[in-house]
Amino acid sequence: MQVAKPTIQQISEITGYSVSTVSRVLNGYSKQYRISEKAQELIKKKAEELNFKPNQMARGLRLKRTFTIGLVIPDIANPFFAMMAKHIEKAASLSDYSILLVDSDENTEKEKQQIKNMIARDMDGIIVAPVGSEKKHFTEIIERKIPLVFVDRYFENCEIPFVTSDNLQGGYEATKHLIENGHKRIGLIKGDTSTQPVLERLNGYRKALQEYGITLNSAYEIGDTFSIESGYQSVRTVLKLPQPPTALFAMSNLIGLGAIKAIKETDLNIPTDISLIVYDDQPYAAFLNPSITTVKQDSEQIGKLAVNYIFKKINNEKTDVLQVKLQTQIISRASVKKIK
Amino acid sequence: MQVAKPTIQQISEITGYSVSTVSRVLNGYSKQYRISEKAQELIKKKAEELNFKPNQMARGLRLKRTFTIGLVIPDIANPFFAMMAKHIEKAASLSDYSILLVDSDENTEKEKQQIKNMIARDMDGIIVAPVGSEKKHFTEIIERKIPLVFVDRYFENCEIPFVTSDNLQGGYEATKHLIENGHKRIGLIKGDTSTQPVLERLNGYRKALQEYGITLNSAYEIGDTFSIESGYQSVRTVLKLPQPPTALFAMSNLIGLGAIKAIKETDLNIPTDISLIVYDDQPYAAFLNPSITTVKQDSEQIGKLAVNYIFKKINNEKTDVLQVKLQTQIISRASVKKIK
DNA sequence: TATGTTTGCACAAACGTTTGTGCTGGTGTA
DNA sequence: TACACCAGCACAAACGTTTGTGCAAACATA
Numbered sequence: 001m002q003v004a005k006p007t008i009q010q011i012s013e014i015t016g017y018s019v020s021t022v023s024r025v026l027n028g029y030s031k032q033y034r035i036s037e038k039a040q041e042l043i044k045k046k047a048e049e050l051n052f053k054p055n056q057m058a059r060g061l062r063l064k065r066t067f068t069i070g071l072v073i074p075d076i077a078n079p080f081f082a083m084m085a086k087h088i089e090k091a092a093s094l095s096d097y098s099i100l101l102v103d104s105d106e107n108t109e110k111e112k113q114q115i116k117n118m119i120a121r122d123m124d125g126i127i128v129a130p131v132g133s134e135k136k137h138f139t140e141i142i143e144r145k146i147p148l149v150f151v152d153r154y155f156e157n158c159e160i161p162f163v164t165s166d167n168l169q170g171g172y173e174a175t176k177h178l179i180e181n182g183h184k185r186i187g188l189i190k191g192d193t194s195t196q197p198v199l200e201r202l203n204g205y206r207k208a209l210q211e212y213g214i215t216l217n218s219a220y221e222i223g224d225t226f227s228i229e230s231g232y233q234s235v236r237t238v239l240k241l242p243q244p245p246t247a248l249f250a251m252s253n254l255i256g257l258g259a260i261k262a263i264k265e266t267d268l269n270i271p272t273d274i275s276l277i278v279y280d281d282q283p284y285a286a287f288l289n290p291s292i293t294t295v296k297q298d299s300e301q302i303g304k305l306a307v308n309y310i311f312k313k314i315n316n317e318k319t320d321v322l323q324v325k326l327q328t329q330i331i332s333r334a335s336v337k338k339i340k
Numbered sequence: 341m342q343v344a345k346p347t348i349q350q351i352s353e354i355t356g357y358s359v360s361t362v363s364r365v366l367n368g369y370s371k372q373y374r375i376s377e378k379a380q381e382l383i384k385k386k387a388e389e390l391n392f393k394p395n396q397m398a399r400g401l402r403l404k405r406t407f408t409i410g411l412v413i414p415d416i417a418n419p420f421f422a423m424m425a426k427h428i429e430k431a432a433s434l435s436d437y438s439i440l441l442v443d444s445d446e447n448t449e450k451e452k453q454q455i456k457n458m459i460a461r462d463m464d465g466i467i468v469a470p471v472g473s474e475k476k477h478f479t480e481i482i483e484r485k486i487p488l489v490f491v492d493r494y495f496e497n498c499e500i501p502f503v504t505s506d507n508l509q510g511g512y513e514a515t516k517h518l519i520e521n522g523h524k525r526i527g528l529i530k531g532d533t534s535t536q537p538v539l540e541r542l543n544g545y546r547k548a549l550q551e552y553g554i555t556l557n558s559a560y561e562i563g564d565t566f567s568i569e570s571g572y573q574s575v576r577t578v579l580k581l582p583q584p585p586t587a588l589f590a591m592s593n594l595i596g597l598g599a600i601k602a603i604k605e606t607d608l609n610i611p612t613d614i615s616l617i618v619y620d621d622q623p624y625a626a627f628l629n630p631s632i633t634t635v636k637q638d639s640e641q642i643g644k645l646a647v648n649y650i651f652k653k654i655n656n657e658k659t660d661v662l663q664v665k666l667q668t669q670i671i672s673r674a675s676v677k678k679i680k
Numbered sequence: 681t682a683t684g685t686t687t688g689c690a691c692a693a694a695c696g697t698t699t700g701t702g703c704t705g706g707t708g709t710a
Numbered sequence: 711t712a713c714a715c716c717a718g719c720a721c722a723a724a725c726g727t728t729t730g731t732g733c734a735a736a737c738a739t740a
Contacts, residue, residue: 005459005484007696018720023698033699034717051480053460057406058696061397061725068440076429082422089416089443093450098457100408101441103429110433117438119345120393140391144345228623260627282624283568287600289629347726358690363728373729374688398726401695 006050015042022047026054060122069310070118070126072102072111074153078226079282080253080299081129084151087303088127095311097124104131106192106226112137119144125310129153133194135160147313149306149322153195161322163305165297167197170328171204171249174277174295177330178247179212182339183275186214187238187245189255191226201251201279220245223255231258239266239274246339247275253282256292271337281331290334298326346390355382362387366394400462409650410458410466412442412451414493418566419622420593420639421469424491427643428467435651437464444471446532446566452477459484465650469493473534475500487653489646489662493535501662503645505637507537510668511544511589514617514635517670518587519552522679523615526554527578527585529595531566541591541619560585563595571598579606579614586679587615593622596632611677621671630674638666 008026012019017039024033025043046052060066069092073081089099100123104111111131118126119140125147128138135155141148142160154162178186188205191198202221209216219241223234231250235258238245248263250256256278260270268274270290278285281296309322348366352359357379364373365383386392400406409432413421429439440463444451451471458466459480465487468478475495481488482500494502518526528545531538542561549556559581563574571590575598578585588603590596596618600610608614610630618625621636649662 008698009696019697020699020721021719024719027698029699034719036718039719053456055401055696056461057397057401058725059698061395061401061695061727062697062699064725066397071441075426076416077419077423077426079417079419079422082419083417085441086415086417086443089441090445093442093454098461099441101411101425101429101439102433103426105430114433116393121396121438254623257624257627283594284597284622284624284628287597287604288624288627348728349726359727360691360729361689364689367728369729374686376688379688395726398695399728401697401725402727402729404695 005055006047006052007055008052011043011046011050011052015039015046017043026052064122065314066122066124067096068098068100068121068123069307070100070102070121070123070128072104072114072118072126072128072130074104074106074129074131075226076101076103078252078254080280080297081152084129084299084303087300088151088307091304091307097311106131108132108134115141119146124314125149127151127306127310130155130195132192147310149309151302151306153197154323156196156199159321161309163302163309163322163324163326164197165302165328166325167200167328168204168207169325170279170295170297171201172208173204173328173330174201174249174279175205175208176212177293177332178249178275178277178336179208179214181247181275181336183245183247184214185217185220185243185245185247187220187222187235187248189231189234189238189248189250189259190221190223191230191251191255193224198251205249223251226252226254228254228258228261231255232262233258235259235262236266239263239268245274247277247336250276250278253278253280253285253294256280256285256294260288260292270335275336275339277330277336285331286333288335292335293333294331296329296331298328301326345395346387346392347395348392351383351386351390351392355379355386357383366392404462405654406462406464407436408438408440408461408463409647410440410442410461410463410468412444412454412458412466412468412470414444414446414469414471415566416441416443418592418594420620420637421492424469424639424643427640428491428647431644431647437647437651446471448472448474455481459486464654465489467491467646467650470495470535472532487650489649491642491646493537494663496536496539499661501649503642503649503662503664503666504537505642505668506665507540507668508544508547509665510619510635510637511541512548513544513668513670514541514589514619515545515548516552517633517672518589518615518617518676519548519554521587521615521676523585523587524554525557525560525583525585525587527560527562527575527588529571529574529578529588529590529599530561530563531570531591531595533564538591545589563591566592566594568594568598568601571595572602573598575599575602576606579603579608585614587617587676590616590618593618593620593625593634596620596625596634600628610675615676615679617670617676625671626673628675632675633673634671636669636671638668641666 102114129152150162250259277293279295281294285292312319442454469492490502590599617633619635621634625632652659
């Protein structure tokens, strides 16, 4: 249905040179194949005139490369992932690569199905922030030797490369920050517990408590979804405990928003009545009232490292298995109060 | 470099049937071409066993279709666009279409370059939220009869289809809302003035003022970029006026954040000292303190309509030129105070 | 038995590239 | 004069599909 685009064959006919000659000229192999200056000029001129761009399907078919990286994200509307996606796209496009985007919607079935799609579409590399704990569907990517790297979320005891923030450190330092401000009763509002980041942040949390001789209280560890709603419900629950926490550690920015809502509705004040620290720093965190203390992850670096790794693999450069956990950083603002 | 995937030819060899037969069976043309039950079963079974998925490059080359929609967004990290992208991806994947994502970074050069890329990659359709006022580079899309639709931003007096929110209405009602709360000195913090939405919101603003007999004050119309920084600087400036506004209308959620920052730094209180309404409702708006009154756009509907239009064009269904402006909605919260 | 019709499939071209190899005409050398 | 050599290009296969057409065998009809 679309209007015909100029092809290498048309240029061949117009110029009188064969398609192979045209191809070589346009791909910069003129010297190597001793194409005359005259031919080069003519061909380049005509190609320019016709605004010729090689058909990427044909090229991909022949070359077995698509110049495309698949990106599978659980929720592109989550600012954290959106920011990561932005940096991934930027890094890719700098090398003339494009991004095929999938939003798995935190749904393992869609993730599976779309991974298949990515394989069928011959992605040169695939970047995934996996939804859950299931990883069987990734084996085909490995078998086909398609470069794969996980971002943010990953699997333990698995040699698939990943780049994420140091969730153990982040969880530990967030908790420590609260403890050092005098808090002993600290609620942890979790995300999906089948994901590694949640597990590690949880471990960091526990590690900090234990280090300071504070006994764990399982009633303080609550929640299981990365959403506003889940954060809201969890905090409502935890605030009803006979001895409610004096501080809350929300495991994501969405959970944090839910927490704030619940706290407000309970007529409590941040930080007077209860302190809050949120994992993942977002632009608006500084503008909430009070401004929110957060754990900042370097999403730009995550994106860049992931893409660079893919490129190295594509170019067959030797690489160590990339399993990076980037340092996190506490951004101290006004939502944590020193007590006692 | 990648490990070979099963092809239709391998299935052909294994089953002893020709590639054409295999193709027809796998594409559901068995009856039409009188393929025996026996052949069908065998072929399907083998295809299943080998986990066969047709090579999309070869398929695309032959069919001249890519089953891919190009999406060009000025800033995927902007929650408004991220949400739109999410709905676009969702609608597309329901019809087994994929999304090729580009972040033009509010940069016309990158937009131009990537539009070329989309054409070379034979997108079946293209959805763009154009960066600026330049539109020459879209003509090639039209000439090639590739379905194209603009979202959010568009061009006036131009028959390229678009779907956006009714920015005139939104601007008008936001301003009216402030006026009806007693405000007469209303600052308008603008985004990029080369974009149609900004122009229309501006017109809506002026229309409301005029309707209520309030004289326009050009010093109250300020700003030219969709960013936190621009919102911040603009509001700082406008607050220094001898007669500063009693209310502010921020043209986007990022501008709104900048406005809040500037207001805070000037030691003013929202809404006691100054009221604020923000174009584009985002989850966090309800959680800011005070919660922010916003103009809500239906990003889900925008995405769906855009994709559906593309599909109709792809399937050669007759359509009217799609030029839709969706109703906006004032979400009244606590950032606007009734005065006088 | 001769002819026509249907069943069930195979052949081959085409989509637009890239690339290994081969060919021709001219120049240089002995 | 004979030969080698090189410059400058063309040929054709291949990538994995889809699809128009052709054709043999089986069956039906007269």
